[in-house]
Amino acid sequence: MIEKLIIGLAVTTVGTLLVYAFRVKQLYVVIPRLFSVSVLTTNGKIAEVRTYNKGRSTEEDVLIALDPSLKYEIVASSDSTCVLESSAIKIPRIPPGDDFSVLLLVEGGDFSRERLSTISSKSTKGKLLNGIESVPPNAGTTLLGVVAFLALMAAPIAGIDYYYKSKKVAAEELTSSRLARLDYLRKEGWKEFDRYSASAFREYYLDGEFPLHQTKVERKGDVVEIQFRVVNKSAAELRLTALSEWPYKADDSRSFEGRNIFDHKVEPQSANNLTIKLFYPKGKKGEATIDFQLSIGTDSLITMKKRVVVGV
Known part of the structure; x- marks a missing residue:
């Protein structure tokens, strides 16, 4: 009885974690590259700002706030939907599991990750990370992989346990049958x-x-x-x-x-x-x-x- 209760609790907990992991918002921004030399400017720099949506739902109205003391201009982007407005990069939508890259021409001072103040979307607040290597995978996929690995590791143990329990039950049934005769x-x-x-x-x-x-x-x-x-x-x-x-x-x-x-x-x-x-x-x-x-x-x-x- 206690064993069944523990198994039921474990299944419920893992199921709840999986649901949470697949629904959790994962919006991240990194600055993977800074280009000090460019034919577009003699005093400024080119910076890449990349936004990642590692969640399972589309992020809409993504806003990346920049330091207003510098001058910015969009040089290139993943598509033409993003705009630069009031020292903020605005991206209409980023599909689940996708990323959006923007190349900025920055003038008027040095540019670094500290020049990005906040990142947000219609439904969540994002995080600024140090680099691409810091971007985590989708939480649901990761948790599912962990669960699958644990299940794979536990399968032989469960199989052995099932074998011996079945053998024990069969032996008990045989003993009961012999005694009944x-x-x-x-x-x-x-x-x-x-x-x-x-x-x-x-x-x-x-x-x-x-x-x-x-x-x-x-x-x-x-x-x-x-x-x-x-x-x-x-x-x-x-x-x-x-x-x-x-x-x-x-x-x-x-x-x-x-x-x-x-x-x-x-x-x-x-x-x-x-x-x-x-x-x-x-x-x-x-x-x-x-x-x-x-x-x-x-x-x-x-x-x-x-x-x-x-x-x-």
């Missing part, structure tokens, strides 16, 4: 057979089959005997260890024998009986849990638990 065992008191469900040993048994079957519960004095039929359908020896609960160990006169641990073996393609003897005094009834651990060939630590009802 063994769900009938829960009704018989079995639990925690996840390791068995994913083992190679499990493949020897059809749905509805299981290597351990409780056949009877019988009382003999203070001892309850729980008998299991152990079926080994594999081609390797089955080694089994059972550890039963010992709820009345304190009352057991033979507790020193450690008689709640049982080891058992079943040859390949055969079956036999395992009897677990549980000290359970007469008149006591309830439940006991037996932990089983199986090892067959390369499969080991196959664990499961069995709940046994003691009602005799």
Whole structure:
């Protein structure tokens, strides 16, 4: 949930930045060249004033204010639409991504970038830059390039992440499916057979089959005997260890024998009986849990638990 929220916030932020970047105004003026020698004048200089519109919309009524203490004359320009009026260059329009160049004849003093006071248009105020190399690209294009680069860098990571997440989901679905096929065992008191469900040993048994079957519960004095039929359908020896609960160990006169641990073996393609003897005094009834651990060939630590009802 948090991951989706972060992704949504990031997408919204990037989208907002892209919209802003594509709409932002980018009007710039530079003086790329000053010509000290010209056949047009002996005392003056020729200066180039270039205006850039790096935005995504047309700039109209562009006005470049000049120092009124000097004398100016337009010598050449990108087209005939611009005029010089009251010490100001007026350009009717500059299309998006375009630039407009004006050559001025300047007399009456030295000319430098400080002689340009302001630049503006109908919709924004421009900036005076030091040189052509200082003119930035369109903000939207730049941001889009950055986003594309980050996306390109993140793609392999996202792909790897997606692969492992997909693999994890597939593994979880497979585990769930395997456990669902063994769900009938829960009704018989079995639990925690996840390791068995994913083992190679499990493949020897059809749905509805299981290597351990409780056949009877019988009382003999203070001892309850729980008998299991152990079926080994594999081609390797089955080694089994059972550890039963010992709820009345304190009352057991033979507790020193450690008689709640049982080891058992079943040859390949055969079956036999395992009897677990549980000290359970007469008149006591309830439940006991037996932990089983199986090892067959390369499969080991196959664990499961069995709940046994003691009602005799």
